[in-house]
Amino acid sequence: MSISIQQINKTFGTFRAVDDVSLEIAGGSLVALLGPSGSGKTTLLRIIAGLETPETGTVICHGEDITHRAAADRNVGFVFQHYALFRHMTVFENVAFGLRVRKRPKAEIQKKVRELLALVRLERMENRYPSQLSGGQRQRIALARALAIEPKVLLLDEPFGALDAKVRQELRGWLRRLHDEIHTTSVLVTHDQEEAFEVADRVVVMNQGRIEQAGTPAEVFEQPANPFVMDFLGNVNVFHGRVENGHAVVGNLKVDYPAYPHAQPQAATLYMRPHELDIALKQNGVPGLWANVNRVNPAGSVARIGLVAVDHDTDIQVDLSLDRYTELNLKPGDTVFVLPKKVRVFIPEYVI
Amino acid sequence: MSNAVATFAPAHFTAARRRESALGRRLLIGSALAVVGIFIAAPVILIFYLALQNGIGAYWHNLINNSATLHSIKLTLIVTPIAVVLNTFFGIAAAWLIARFRFKGRTLLTALIDLPFSISPVVVGLMLMLIFGRLGYLGPWLQKMDIHVVFALPGIIMATTFVTLPFVARELIPVMEALGNEEETAAISLGANAWQMFWRVTLPGIKWGLLYGLILCNARAMGEFGAVYVVSGRIENQTTTMPLQVQKLMEQGYDSDAFALASLLTLLALVTLGLKVWLERKTRRQLMTAAASGIVDSNSETQTTVTRNRELEIR
Numbered sequence: 001m002s003i004s005i006q007q008i009n010k011t012f013g014t015f016r017a018v019d020d021v022s023l024e025i026a027g028g029s030l031v032a033l034l035g036p037s038g039s040g041k042t043t044l045l046r047i048i049a050g051l052e053t054p055e056t057g058t059v060i061c062h063g064e065d066i067t068h069r070a071a072a073d074r075n076v077g078f079v080f081q082h083y084a085l086f087r088h089m090t091v092f093e094n095v096a097f098g099l100r101v102r103k104r105p106k107a108e109i110q111k112k113v114r115e116l117l118a119l120v121r122l123e124r125m126e127n128r129y130p131s132q133l134s135g136g137q138r139q140r141i142a143l144a145r146a147l148a149i150e151p152k153v154l155l156l157d158e159p160f161g162a163l164d165a166k167v168r169q170e171l172r173g174w175l176r177r178l179h180d181e182i183h184t185t186s187v188l189v190t191h192d193q194e195e196a197f198e199v200a201d202r203v204v205v206m207n208q209g210r211i212e213q214a215g216t217p218a219e220v221f222e223q224p225a226n227p228f229v230m231d232f233l234g235n236v237n238v239f240h241g242r243v244e245n246g247h248a249v250v251g252n253l254k255v256d257y258p259a260y261p262h263a264q265p266q267a268a269t270l271y272m273r274p275h276e277l278d279i280a281l282k283q284n285g286v287p288g289l290w291a292n293v294n295r296v297n298p299a300g301s302v303a304r305i306g307l308v309a310v311d312h313d314t315d316i317q318v319d320l321s322l323d324r325y326t327e328l329n330l331k332p333g334d335t336v337f338v339l340p341k342k343v344r345v346f347i348p349e350y351v352i
Numbered sequence: 353m354s355n356a357v358a359t360f361a362p363a364h365f366t367a368a369r370r371r372e373s374a375l376g377r378r379l380l381i382g383s384a385l386a387v388v389g390i391f392i393a394a395p396v397i398l399i400f401y402l403a404l405q406n407g408i409g410a411y412w413h414n415l416i417n418n419s420a421t422l423h424s425i426k427l428t429l430i431v432t433p434i435a436v437v438l439n440t441f442f443g444i445a446a447a448w449l450i451a452r453f454r455f456k457g458r459t460l461l462t463a464l465i466d467l468p469f470s471i472s473p474v475v476v477g478l479m480l481m482l483i484f485g486r487l488g489y490l491g492p493w494l495q496k497m498d499i500h501v502v503f504a505l506p507g508i509i510m511a512t513t514f515v516t517l518p519f520v521a522r523e524l525i526p527v528m529e530a531l532g533n534e535e536e537t538a539a540i541s542l543g544a545n546a547w548q549m550f551w552r553v554t555l556p557g558i559k560w561g562l563l564y565g566l567i568l569c570n571a572r573a574m575g576e577f578g579a580v581y582v583v584s585g586r587i588e589n590q591t592t593t594m595p596l597q598v599q600k601l602m603e604q605g606y607d608s609d610a611f612a613l614a615s616l617l618t619l620l621a622l623v624t625l626g627l628k629v630w631l632e633r634k635t636r637r638q639l640m641t642a643a644a645s646g647i648v649d650s651n652s653e654t655q656t657t658v659t660r661n662r663e664l665e666i667r
Contacts, residue, residue, distance in 0.1 A: 049541060071540050078541040084534035088556040097552070098542035149543055 001062040001152040001185050002027040003048065008057035010043055017043040018054070019209035025202075027062070030179045030186045032200035034193060036232065040209040041189045042157055048187065049155050050074045061152060074153075077146030077184070081158040083138045085130040091117070091141050092126040098149035116144040119178070136167040143175075147182070154186040160195065172199050193233050197221065205229050227346045230271045237277070237316050239270040248345045251311045253289045255343050268347045274319040276342040279305065279328060288339040291316055293332050298325055305330060307338065396618055403615035406608065414612035421613055423589045424597035430505070431593060432573045435512040439569050443520025444562070448554075450521075451528035462525075468517045476514050477582025480507060484583075503585035508593065511579035516572045523565030524558055531557045564631050571624040575617065 003025040010018040018040045025031050033041035046052040048059060050071035058067045066074055085094050093100075095116055099109045117123045120140040130138055139159055146154060159175075160168040176199050179186055190196050196203045197217040204214040205228075213225040224230040231238075241250030244265040248257040260266070280288070291307035294315075298304075303325035307316040316338060320328070330336065404411050415421060449455075450462055468476065482488050484501040494501055501507045535557065539549040555562075577595040584591035592600060594617050601610035 051537060051541065072543050072545060075543070076541065078538065080534055080538060082534060084538040086535055086538070086553055086556075097539070097544070101539075101542065101544040101548045101552070145538075145542065 003153060003185065004060040006058045008047060008054045010047060010052060010054045016209050021211055023204060023211065025185060025187065027185050028183045029201045030199060031202045031204060032188045032190055032196035033204050033206055034190055034196040035206035036191060039206040041206045045155050045157055045187060045189050049076050049078050075149060075151055077149060077151030077154040079142050079146050079156040079159045081161045083142045085138055085142055087130050090126065091128050094141055095144045095148050097145060112148060116148055120144045135163045136171055151184060154184045156188045158189055175199055205232060227269060230344060235274050235317060237272045239314060241268055241270055242266060243268040243345065243347060251289055251309060254287050257345050266347060268345050271344040272340050274317045276340065277318040278339045278341060279318055279320065280337045280339055281328065283337050286339050288337045291336060291338050293330050293334040293336060295332055296330055298322060399611060399615050399618050403611040411612050414609045418609055420588045421597055421609060424592045424594050428574055428594040431508050431512050432570060434509050435516055435573045436566055436570050438513045439516055439520050440566060443524055443565060446521040447524035447528050450525050452533055465518050465521050468515050473515050473578030474582055477511055477579040480511055480583050502583050503587060503591055507583040508580050508591060511583045512573050512576050515576050515579050516569045519569035519572065520565035523561050527558050527561035567624055567627050571621055574620055
């Protein structure tokens with residue numbers, strides 16, 4: 001079922017939680033709403049679920065306007081960050097809840113619940129209480145409970161936020177496989193960009209109640225629409241320089257920037273991701289920056305090199321492959337040449 | 353050697369301190385026991401002693417063969433459940449409102465719920481007289497409609513309900529606040545209507561707190577004297593409840609009848625106390641099994657039980 005969100009506004013007191021947001025979610029896709037806390041992603045999710053009412057705007061689900069329909073009648077599965085399992089009910093009864101309130105026949109409930117418990121691989125837990133389960137198991141039960149009502153849309157509000165790193169990693173992969181199996185249109189809220197990129201078909205980056213960018217994970221990561229998205233999607237080196245005559249300039253680094261052919265210089269910010277930088281021991285004709293090696297950390301899948309630019313005292317982080325690191329034999333104190341493989345330039349908007 | 357001497361002084365010092373504190377502790381425990389013994393245990397024992405001093409046969413005779421006493425028992429058994437039921441509805445509704453919603457006047461409502469605790473029951477009775485009494489604001493109208501409120505069952509029920517109003521709500525507000533509304537929201541999102549949500553999710557969550565409030569409410573309703581004294585008019589065989597009848601029998605010099613009835617009232621109180629202790633144990637055991645199961649993480653579950661338990665201990 002496709003979801004169409006049109007010009008939604010929602011304020012809490014004087015706080016504008018969702019600011020004129022429009023979004024199309026294709027049927028059967030898994031979309032991640034990604035953003036820092038207070039960006040309005042959870043509020044938007046709750047509006048889709050009917051747990052909040054927008055001041056203006058419409059929510060259309062498969063061609064049907066559901067803006068003013070009660071949450072109970074929307075047939076939407078909701079998974080909460082803190083599971084929200086019914087603590088006085090067994091696992092079986094938790095999963096059966098949505099079917100019981102719909103007064104389905106006993107045999108059908110039995111069959112459906114068993115099926116779902118098998119799907120989340122917790123068949124043998126049906127007589128346990130939520131307090132007897134681990135966090136990861138609880139969230140799987142919460143998901144089974146949400147799926148029991150055969151929802152048109154599955155909404156997940158930071159579903160792995162309360163779990164530890166290893167379990168989180170496992171459940172992510174599991175959720176993606178599950179989605180490939182059942183194909184329910186799903187919206188996932190998260191502040192973890194890794195999670196969004198790993199699980200979702202499309203990522204919607206939100207900030208201060210607005211959508212900054214929407215696209216496939218590759219699009220958003222490779223072509224960030226603005227400095228916020230660039231900044232939010234993980235580690236990045238930021239340089240404050242200028243643009244002039246078709247070039248962007250920071251210190252002795254000069255790269256082509258044909259989008260600004262004017263002679264009048266203007267302040268600009270240059271962004272370079274750590275893995276998009278290389279290091280050379282000597283200047284070799286390619287534009288780059290002189291920097292001093294500060295610290296090296298070869299533990300992990302890449303070697304992380306911390307440097308300080310020689311002529312303007314900016315911290316630079318470079319991720320090198322371990323082979324390249326061994327080849328260069330870098331030590332703290334070395335003066336090297338940093339070569340950007342890819343530079344993104346943003347000119348701050350200014351008001352005349 | 354010097355080492356031994358060096359440690360000797362502080363050790364001696366601590367030992368002295370410990371002895372001192374042990375003495376202080378014994379003194380405190382002793383005086384607490386003395387106060388409880390003299391002011392609580394002794395009178396209770398005395399009541400039962402005086403009631404039963406002529407044997408169980410005479411005791412039974414004193415209770416059964418006085419029609420006014422029998423009627424007072426009947427009246428209390430009618431008034432108390434009605435007051436408890438009314439307060440259950442009010443208590444759940446008020447606690448729900450206060451724990452789940454933020455609205456103007458919420459603080460005022462919270463304070464007003466406590467009012468019956470701080471106001472003298474006699475004043476409560478007087479207020480009811482001023483409204484519903486023959487010379488009260490609604491008096492003439494009630495008389496015209498031939499509705500009897502004061503000096504009748506409705507007045508007694510109103511007075512008892514008013515005085516016991518805070519028990520259920522007070523008990524439920526912290527429980528509901530600790531439970532949070534996530535489970536209720538989950539129930540709604542799964543398609544439950546408000547009624548199904550209440551019976552299947554809210555009520556099971558608050559049941560022990562509710563029962564605890566009901567027990568306290570019940571105990572207080574049975575024993576209510578001051579407010580009922582004023583509004584009932586103490587008409588024999590009509591509006592005299594158990595506590596009023598005890599006082600009446602004393603006044604009239606029927607001491608052994610008074611002791612018998614008083615001991616029955618005390619017995620009911622002791623049963624209530626027993627129930628309360630049992631309930632406290634049960635809640636505490638829940639907490640312990642939750643902690644022992646080990647997998648209960650920083651989730652709100654443990655916190656809830658802790659809050660509830662602390663609530664019980666304060667009482």
